[in-house]
Amino acid sequence: MPQHSDRLAAEPGPIAARAALRVDGMPALAPALVVLAFALLWFGTLGMRHLLGPDEGRYAEIAREMLGSGDWVTIRYDGLKYFEKPPFHMWMTALSYALFGIGDWQARLCVALAGAAGLGVSMLAAARWFGARAGLMAGLVLASAPMWNIAAHFNTLDMTLSGAMACVLASLLLAQHPAATPAARRRWMLACWAAMGVAVLTKGLVGVALPGLVLVLYTGVTRDLSLWRRLHAPAGIALMLLVAVPWYWLVAQRNPEFLRFFFIHEHWQRYTSTVHARTGAPWYFVPLLAGGFLPWLGLLPGMVRAVTQRAGVAHAAGIALPFQPALMAAIWALSIFVFFSLSGSKLPGYIVPMFPALGILGGVALTQSCERTWSRQLRAMLLLGAIGLLASPLVAKLDANNTPNALYRNYAIWAALACALVLASAAAALWLLRRRGRMASVTGYAFGMLLAFSIALLGHEAIGRAASGIDLVAPIARVLRPGMPLYGVGMLDHTLPFYLRHPLTMVAQADELAFGAAQEPRKWVPTVAAFADAWQHGPRAVALLSPQAFAELSARVPMHVVARDWRRVAVSNFPLAGREACRLVSDSPAIP
Known part of the structure; x- marks a missing residue:
């Protein structure tokens, strides 16, 4: 495709965006109102749910312990060394706490x-590459893609890594634009390398391995080896190492056991084996990709055409093989999808870094599609929304993953509301298409999809509140004192320690803290017999147990129930005062 002659393609982003909206007859104030609405929904809902385990509670607690101890080098979880992931995400969370x-x-x-x-x-x-309108459309597609917006509201490393990887891809694209000056190209490439350093500090070698894989595949397909000369590699590699290496050097100096565990166990064995018990079929990510990009699946034919027709390719004097931005985005998305599909360890969040590339291609497809194509997309979502609304009562019949059916019945109402919003958003977008044009229609549709999936996520509090254990916090906090042992007997609770501001001491089963327990064995209790002795003859303490473990152990040692729910029982090794016992019983949540 020839280079865009539209002057908007070369204008700065905000000016071009305002001009693009004026083309469709929308008010000049519309961009600011759209950004404000999206921002309020994006950031305003962060505190409306309690944290879920394992990931949200784990990383929240690690950052809390990091801030409390002042040790920003040796990562600890429940007081034990925890070297599964690098610290960047936890640093940022601890800074947020501060x-x-x-x-x-x-x-x-x-x-x-x-x-x-x-x-x-x-x-x-x-x-920059496809015009201002494509930039706006790409933002709308990405913001309303369920995988992206839901991941941006879960406290895990996947989105922090994905944000850094999005900066890697975008900086590379911006640096390779033929209109970029040598100084601009150098700045963008240095930004690209710095973002890779942040990615390595967030989740390890994958932060440099994936961009490297994409670059090799791209140059293999295009035979454009000249791209390698435009990467500013010497300065860029030095910058990336400057960002990433100091922490790795410091933590290895203080903890000689770190290097083998992190690079062999957490990288090589995680990818090549099932040692982490997170297996999945080669097609594991296919339904996740379909669901994660659901509102925009109708754009896939247009996205493929954008690649095959070399969208955005600009021929410049002296360049025999022009850079192909759409192809680069496609290879980026496909490489990440295939890389993790072949891994021996699979989790849903692994493919989140591919979505910025899908958003860019989706934005291009939207600008090139006709109104009839867009109308068909909306009618398809009308149908899907109606099917989801009719099927939502099935949620109320679920009883799985050790979650009581009563909680699913509560969530079924939210699921129905989310499907109703999908239906209403598609209908409103059809109305806007006829009355206000395609830009208004796409904007309204994207906001409606973001709202619908935000409601689905917020409604999960019907299940997540009980899972977090927040209702146990008040009664436990009344008897738990600073410095008092808080035992986790055969269970690693990922959320209560954060809410109680009190780390857990593992008993009998170290779970994912096995590495740290092996390094510092004095910081955990390896057997139930040792726990029973400490419980009866040691200082005052509180313990968390499963209902089954409580039934077994309470027959052997004295245990005074502090609070309980369907997942845990909190007990003390000392009797509670009469008035305090009454208060605890009245505060303890009902078991569904």
Whole structure:
């Protein structure tokens, strides 16, 4: 496709965006109102749910312990060394605590900012290569893609990594634009390398391995080896190492056991074996990709055409093989999908880094599609929304994953509301298409999809509140004192320690803290017999047990119930005062 002659393609992002909206007859104030509405929904919902285990509670608690101890090098979880992941995400979360206090929204602020940053840079790259309208459309597609917006509201490393990887892709695209000056190309490539350093600090070698794989495949397909000369590799590699290496060097100096565990166990064995028990078929990510990009699946034919027709390719004097931005985005998405599909360890969040590339291609497809194509997309979503609404009562019949059916019945109402919003958003977008044009229709549709999936996520509090154990916090906090042991007997509770501001001491089963327990065996209790002795003859303590473990152990040692729910029983090894016992019983949540 020839280079865009539209002057908007060369304009700065905000000016071009305002001009693009004016073309469709929308008010000049519309961009600001759209950004405000999306921002309020994006950031305003961060604290409306309690944290879920394992990931949200784990990383929230690691950051809390990091801030409390002042040790930002040796990562600890429940007081034990924890070297499964690098520290960047936890650093940012601890900084959020330092600035705004400790809480749910502060724990999720890092991922929300990473998601927003990924949106911004993807829009900028798309606007630069494909025009301002494509940049706006790319942002709308990415913001309303369920996998992206849901990941941006879960306190896990996946979105922090994905935000950094989005910066890698966008910076590379911006640096390779033929109109970029040598100075601009150098700045963008240095930004690309720095973002790779952040990715390596977030989740290890995958932060440099995936971009390297994409680059090798791209140059293999295009035979454009000249791209390698435009990477500013010497300065860029030095910058990347400057960002990433100091922590790795410091933590290895202080903990000689780190290097083998992190690079062999957490990288090589995780990818090549099932040692982490997170297996999945080769097609594991196919339904996740379909669901994660559901509102925009109708764009796939247009996205493929954008690649095959070399969308955005600009021929410049002296360049025999022009850079192909759409092909680069496609290879980026496919490489990440295939790489993790072949891995021996699979989790849903692994493919989140591919979505910025899909958003860019989706934005291009939207600008090139006709109104009839867009209308068919909306009618398909009308049908899917109606099917989802009719099927939502099935949620009320679920009883799985050790979650009581009563909680699913509560969530069924939220699922129905989310499906109703999908239906209403598609209908409203059809109305806007006829009355206000395609830009207004796409904008309304994208916001409606974001709202619908946000409602589905917020409604999960019907299940997540009980899972988090927040209702047990008040009665436990009344008897738990600073320095008092809090035992986890055969269970690693990922959320209560964060809410209680008190780390757990593992008993009998170290779970994912096995490495740390092996390094510092004095910090855990390896057997139930040793726990029973400490419980009867040691200082005052509180313990968390499963209902089954409580039934077994309470027959052997004295245990005074502090609080309980369907998942845990909190007990003390000392009797509770009469008035306090009454208060605890009245505060303890009902078991569904």
